[in-house]
Amino acid sequence: MKPSFEELKEKLKQRNIHLSYQRLRVLEYLVQNRCHPTVEQIFSDLQKSISTLSKTTVYNILKILVEAGVVRVITIEDYETRYDIEVENHGHFKCKSCGTIYDFNINFDLLNSADLKNFKISDKNVYFKGICPRCLSNINETNEVKGD
Amino acid sequence: MKPSFEELKEKLKQRNIHLSYQRLRVLEYLVQNRCHPTVEQIFSDLQKSISTLSKTTVYNILKILVEAGVVRVITIEDYETRYDIEVENHGHFKCKSCGTIYDFNINFDLLNSADLKNFKISDKNVYFKGICPRCLSNINETNEVKGD
DNA sequence: TCCCAATTTGTAATCATTACATATTTACAA
DNA sequence: TTGTAAATATGTAATGATTACAAATTGGGA
Structure with missing residues (x-):
C-alpha cells in the first residue's frame, strides 16, 4: 500500500x-x-x-x-x-483555504459507469475540493471566511 | 441536467x-x-x-x-x-490515443470516504484515462498501438 | 447628447516547462 | 588502471499559456 x-x-x-x-x-x-x-x-x-x-x-x-x-x-x-x-486506491482532497492536499481512501471498484462499458480504463483519478477540518474550526472561531 | x-x-x-x-x-x-x-x-x-x-x-x-x-x-x-x-453528476474520460474527452454519468453520492467525515466538500471531480472504443477497434484492426 | 463606469482590447510581463548543447559521470573493455 | 562510448546531469535559451496593465471602446442613465 x-x-x-x-x-x-x-x-x-x-x-x-x-x-x-x-x-x-x-x-x-x-x-x-x-x-x-x-x-x-x-x-x-x-x-x-x-x-x-x-x-x-x-x-x-x-x-x-x-x-x-x-x-x-x-x-x-x-x-x-x-x-x-x-499508491493504490486513494483520492485527493484540496483545501481551498490552506491549500493542503489530503489523501483519502476510496473504493475505486465502486467507481463504474455503464457509459464506459466498452472503454479500456487505465487510470482513475478522484479530486475533491472544499475546506479541511482545521480551517473549518478556524473559520468558526473567528467567524470570518478566509479567501479562496 | x-x-x-x-x-x-x-x-x-x-x-x-x-x-x-x-x-x-x-x-x-x-x-x-x-x-x-x-x-x-x-x-x-x-x-x-x-x-x-x-x-x-x-x-x-x-x-x-x-x-x-x-x-x-x-x-x-x-x-x-x-x-x-x-453539468451535474458526470465524470470525464480522456482517450490517450485520440485525445477526445467523453462525459459519463456517475453517482457522486457513492463517492464517499470515511476519511473525509469532518471535511466540507464543495467540489467533486472524477477523471479517467484509457482508450476509447473507437481507438480500441482501430488498434485491433491494424494490430498496432498508436502512441500516447 | 454627455458622462461615468463597465467592458474589451493589445502589448508586455510572468512563470512553468521544454529544447538543446555542453559538461560530467558511469560502465565496461582493453 | 586507463580509455572510450553511452548515459546522465547541467545551464541557458526558447516556448507557450496565462496574467497584468493601461488605453480604447461601449453602454446605460442623467
Whole structure:
C-alpha cells in the first residue's frame, strides 16, 4: 500500500532504470515527503544538500519516474503540477483555504459507469475540493471566511 | 441536467452579470460545443465571426463564468486547461490515443470516504484515462498501438 | 447628447516547462 | 588502471499559456 524506498528502488532496477545519485535523492524525497510537492518544492529543498542540482534534472527525473509507474502526476489545479509516490486506491482532497492536499481512501471498484462499458480504463483519478477540518474550526472561531 | 442557453442567461442575470455581446457569444459557444474546448479553440473559432476579439477577453469571460458557477474548469492534464458548461453528476474520460474527452454519468453520492467525515466538500471531480472504443477497434484492426 | 463606469482590447510581463548543447559521470573493455 | 562510448546531469535559451496593465471602446442613465 505504502511502498518503501527499498521496494521502489527494486522496481526501478527491474525496469533497467539506472539509480543515479540524483534519481535516488528525488525518489527518497518523495518517499519522505508525501505531501504532493511541486517541482519547485522538490528542487529548492534538494538543492540545499545537492548544490549542483539543476531544475531541469528534477524535471527529467520526475518524467522518468512517472513513466516507470512509481510516481503519479496530480493535476487538481491547472496552474500547479504535483507529484506523488504511486499508491493504490486513494483520492485527493484540496483545501481551498490552506491549500493542503489530503489523501483519502476510496473504493475505486465502486467507481463504474455503464457509459464506459466498452472503454479500456487505465487510470482513475478522484479530486475533491472544499475546506479541511482545521480551517473549518478556524473559520468558526473567528467567524470570518478566509479567501479562496 | 443539460442547461440551455436561455437558462444560463437567466442565471447570469440573477447574479447581476451584464450580458455583453462577447459574453453571450462565449456562452453560446460553450453550449453548442460540449467538447470541453481549450481557450485556444474557443478563441480561434469565435474570432472567425468576431474579428476584433481578443484572447484576453476570452480569458476574462471564462473567469467570470467560472466564478458565476455556470462553467467548470477541467484539468485532466496539467498542460491544457479545458472548459465545460456546468453539468451535474458526470465524470470525464480522456482517450490517450485520440485525445477526445467523453462525459459519463456517475453517482457522486457513492463517492464517499470515511476519511473525509469532518471535511466540507464543495467540489467533486472524477477523471479517467484509457482508450476509447473507437481507438480500441482501430488498434485491433491494424494490430498496432498508436502512441500516447 | 454627455458622462461615468463597465467592458474589451493589445502589448508586455510572468512563470512553468521544454529544447538543446555542453559538461560530467558511469560502465565496461582493453 | 586507463580509455572510450553511452548515459546522465547541467545551464541557458526558447516556448507557450496565462496574467497584468493601461488605453480604447461601449453602454446605460442623467
